[in-house]
Structure formats: structure tokens, C-alpha cells
Amino acid sequence: MGPHPAVAAIRLAVRRVLHDILLEHNSISTGTIGTTSTIGITSSVGQASARFSDQVPAQSTDHAPHERPAPPVVLVACSGGADSMALASALAFEAPKLGIRAGGVTVDHGLQPGSDLRAAEVALRLRELGLDPVESVAVTVGREGGPEAAARDARYAALDDAAARHGAAAVLLGHTRDDQAETVLLGLARGSGIRSLSGMAAVSGADGRYRRPFLQLDRQTARKACMVQSLPVWDDPHNTDPAYTRSRLRHEGLPALEKALGKGVVEALARTAQLSRDDADALDAWASQAEASVRDAKGFLECAKLYALPPAVRRRILRSAAIEAGAPAGSLFARHIEEVDRLITGWRGQGAINLPGKVVAQRQGGRLVIRQG
Numbered sequence: 001m002g003p004h005p006a007v008a009a010i011r012l013a014v015r016r017v018l019h020d021i022l023l024e025h026n027s028i029s030t031g032t033i034g035t036t037s038t039i040g041i042t043s044s045v046g047q048a049s050a051r052f053s054d055q056v057p058a059q060s061t062d063h064a065p066h067e068r069p070a071p072p073v074v075l076v077a078c079s080g081g082a083d084s085m086a087l088a089s090a091l092a093f094e095a096p097k098l099g100i101r102a103g104g105v106t107v108d109h110g111l112q113p114g115s116d117l118r119a120a121e122v123a124l125r126l127r128e129l130g131l132d133p134v135e136s137v138a139v140t141v142g143r144e145g146g147p148e149a150a151a152r153d154a155r156y157a158a159l160d161d162a163a164a165r166h167g168a169a170a171v172l173l174g175h176t177r178d179d180q181a182e183t184v185l186l187g188l189a190r191g192s193g194i195r196s197l198s199g200m201a202a203v204s205g206a207d208g209r210y211r212r213p214f215l216q217l218d219r220q221t222a223r224k225a226c227m228v229q230s231l232p233v234w235d236d237p238h239n240t241d242p243a244y245t246r247s248r249l250r251h252e253g254l255p256a257l258e259k260a261l262g263k264g265v266v267e268a269l270a271r272t273a274q275l276s277r278d279d280a281d282a283l284d285a286w287a288s289q290a291e292a293s294v295r296d297a298k299g300f301l302e303c304a305k306l307y308a309l310p311p312a313v314r315r316r317i318l319r320s321a322a323i324e325a326g327a328p329a330g331s332l333f334a335r336h337i338e339e340v341d342r343l344i345t346g347w348r349g350q351g352a353i354n355l356p357g358k359v360v361a362q363r364q365g366g367r368l369v370i371r372q373g
Contacts, residue, residue, distance in 0.1 A: 006224035007090075013213040014090040014172070018074065018098050021170050021211070025072040072169035073101045076131070077159055080106065080122035080234035083174035086222040087214065089229055091172060092129040103133040105162045105171070107155045109141050111238070118234060125232065133166055148244055149330075156205075163209060175200055175212045178219040181269035182249050184276075193334055194312075195280045199273030218266065287316035301368040303344050315341055321370045322355055331356035343368060 002008060076091050078084040088104055095102035104126035108119035119136040126134045139154040141147070163171050180199045187196025204210045214222060226233050242248050257265045290313055294305040301321060306314050318340050323329050327336075332355065339353045340361045352362035352373075360373035 004225070004228040006221045007228060009217060009221055010086050010090040010214070010225045011094055013217060014087065015094045015098075017170075017172065017211050017213040018091075018094055018100055021072060021074060022098055022100060024208075025169050026069060071099050071101050073103060073133075073166050074170050074172065075103045075105050075159075075163060075166065075168045076126075076172045077155075077174070078104050078106050078122055078126060079174075079236065080118060080125070081174070081236060081239075082223040082226045082233040083176055083179075083214065083219065085125070085231050085233050086225040087172055087174040088126055088129055088131065089225070089231055090213075092131055096130075102131050103166060103168070104129075104131040105134075105159060106136050107158050108136060108138040109151050109154065110138060111141060111147075111151065122234070135162065137162060148246065160206075160209075168209075170211050171205075171209055173210055173212050174214055174222070176214045176217055176219045176222060177270045178250075178254075178266055180215055180273050181254065181266040182246055184269045184273050185249060185253065186246065191334060194276050194283070197272060198277035198280050199270075201277065215270070283312050284316060287313045287320065291317050291320065296367065301370070303347070303363060303366050303368055306344050306368065311341070311345075314344070318361075318368075318370075321368075322359055322361065325357075325359045325370045326372055327355045327357040327359040340368075340370070 003011070074091065074095060076084065076088045078088045091102045091104075104123070106119050106122040106126070108115050110116070112118075116136075116138065119138070123134050123136040137158045139158045141154045142150045144150055144153075159171050162168070183199040184197055187199070190196060200212060200215065202212050202215055204212075223233070225231075238244060239247055240251060242251075254265065290309060294302055294309070294317065296302055301317070306317065309317070315337050319332060319337050322332055322336070322340070336353075336355050340355070343350065343353065343361065343363045347363060352360045354360060354373065355370075358373050359370065361368065361370045363369075
């Protein structure tokens with residue numbers, strides 16, 4: 001008898017991602033990027049093979065002709081909640097069968113009394129699953145961008161550091177289809193354009209470090225997988241605190257939408273994210289190719305040539321130029337780009353536009369100059 005359907009689903013999702021990571025790792029290690037390899041993966045539930053030793057050899061591309069590359073390290077970011085505990089259990093089951101060393105990281109944000117003790121408990125649970133290395137990392141959460149954004153920034157910084165320390169090929173994140181739907185709705189409320197509607201990418205971060213295996217699975221599947229495996233989970237009270245926008249959306253907004261529109265809203269929003277991502281990627285590629293054609297010999301943007309481009313392409317070029325000049329991407333919103341765009345499409349002698357990061361955009365003799373003020 002095979003595993004429960006929920007357990008089978010989470011394991012399959014992780015297996016597919018680990019397969020991709022292993023192919024990439026082996027291609028980089030052997031210098032065969034771009035070649036095609038085939039690695040057999042069994043879906044049967046069996047005894048996991050022996051784990052690798054505690055010492056991870058430094059990853060290098062300098063191997064003897066018949067020397068196998070060092071096994072990749074894959075970490076799971078785990079808060080102790082149902083989503084990340086399900087992910088950790090699937091990683092612990094699947095990784096040894098593929099010759100991948102699996103570890104875990106839990107981040108203590110220090111935002112609640114006893115958070116250090118809970119982080120220690122989560123680390124213990126990860127070790128009990130057989131993950132190694134495992135560590136608990138304490139961070140200091142700032143205030144910039146609001147509590148949710150500040151906590152997220154501190155968490156990713158800690159995960160980046162942990163990945164660097166352990167030479168990890170990837171860090172797995174437990175975001176589900178429900179999280180994706182919430183992200184799409186938050187982007188829609190901000191009115192930030194198609195990129196915001198594309199939600200979270202399955203692969204993101206520097207060199208594709210972050211992987212999200214559960215974006216096609218719902219939250220209930222992850223919770224059910226924990227229940228049937230008798231995995232203890234911790235429900236973060238912040239997830240039900242109406243002071244947080246995502247919490248209100250999760251417990252009030254989405255249920256109201258499903259009541260008004262019927263079931264299937266979450267699935268539809270997740271599909272919207274993927275379709276939007278495909279469109280946004282295509283427009284980004286178009287803008288990247290078109291940018292060189294709208295610059296003069298000195299590298300300045302030519303307003304007449306920008307005007308001739310479709311608005312979606314032109315605004316992407318303007319955003320890219322602003323970021324290149326020093327405007328922080330996270331602080332550069334649609335309204336900023338619209339103001340700069342009016343220097344091209346609605347020119348009537350207006351003055352310079354001040355952008356985040358002390359960047360200034362102004363029109364000078366048919367050229368658009370974007371630079372530090």
C-alpha cells in the first residue's frame with residue numbers, strides 16, 4: 001500500500017524540483033551546461049539510502065576525469081507551520097534517494113515572546129526528520145516598508161547567509177497555491193501592473209537559489225500530509241492577526257470572493273499568476289532588446305524613439321534606467337514611472353521628476369536624462 005495521496009503529492013512535487021537541481025548541479029560541476037542528461041527517479045516508497053557525512057566538500061569544477069562531483073546541499077526554510085513542515089518531511093524522504101544532502105534553517109524573527117524556544121523546537125523536529133545540517137538563526141527585524149516587508153527582508157537575508165555558509169545549491173520555500181492567490185490579489189490592489197499579478201516565481205533569487213515546489217498544491221494538502229504523518233505543526237498567531245494585510249485577505253477577503261463567485265477562485269488566481277508571468281517575461285525581453293536602439297552614441301535615451309515604442313515596452317525601459325541610476329527597485333512604483341513617461345508622451349516644458357534614491361529624471365534637448373540628483 002502506497003503513501004496517503006497528500007503525502008504522495010508533496011513528495012512528487014519535491015522530487016521534481018530536486019531532479020532539476022541535481023541536473024543543474026551536475027552540469028555546472030562537470031562543465032556540461034547545455035547538454036542533456038537522464039537521471040532515473042523512482043516513485044516507490046522505500047528505505048532511504050545512507051546519508052552523507054557531516055563534512056561537505058567544497059564545490060569545485062576541477063574534478064579528475066572519473067571523479068564524481070560533491071553531492072549538492074539543499075536546505076528547507078521551515079517556520080514550523082504545516083506548509084514548511086510538510087516540505088521538510090518530503091525533502092528528508094526524497095533527497096537521500098537522489099544523492100542530495102538535505103538540511104534545514106528556521107528563522108527566529110524575535111517578534112513574539114518565546115520565539116527563541118519555538119525556533120529551537122523547530123530545529124529539533126528537523127533533526128528528527130534526519131535533516132543535517134540544521135540551524136536556527138535569530139534576526140533583528142527593522143521597520144522599513146512596514147512589519148510584513150521588514151520581516152520578509154530580514155528572513156531572506158538570513159536564508160541567503162545560511163545558503164552561503166553551507167554552500168547550498170538551493171533553498172526550498174513552502175509557499176502554496178493559496179499563498180500565490182493572495183499575492184496576486186495584493187498586487188492587484190496595489191495597481192502595480194502585470195509583473196505584480198505574476199505572483200511568486202517557482203524559481204527566484206540569485207542563481208535561482210529559491211525554489212517553491214508547492215505552488216501547484218493547496219494549503220490543505222500540506223496540512224493533511226502533516227496530519228497523516230503525525231508531524232507536529234505550529235500555527236503562527238500572526239497569520240490570524242487582522243493587523244496584517246495578508247491575514248485579513250486570507251481570512252476575510254478570499255472567503256468573501258469564493259462566497260460571491262463560487263469555488264475555484266484560488267485556482268483561477270494561480271492560473272492568472274502564471275499567464276501574467278509569461279506575458280511579463282516576454283515584455284521584459286522585448287524591452288531589453290529594444291533599449292539599445294533608443295539610446296544615442298553617448299548612451300542617452302532619445303525621446304522620439306521612446307515615444308514610438310508600445311507603452312508597456314517603453315515604461316519597462318524607463319524603469320530599468322531609473323534602477324540603473326540608483327533608484328531602489330522596491331521603492332519605485334507605477335506612479336513614478338508614469339510621471340517620467342509623461343516627459344515623453346505629454347511634454348509641455350515641465351521640470352525634473354524626483355524619484356526614490358535621490359534619482360532625477362529630466363528632458364534635455366530631445367534626450368531623457370536619468371541620473372543621481
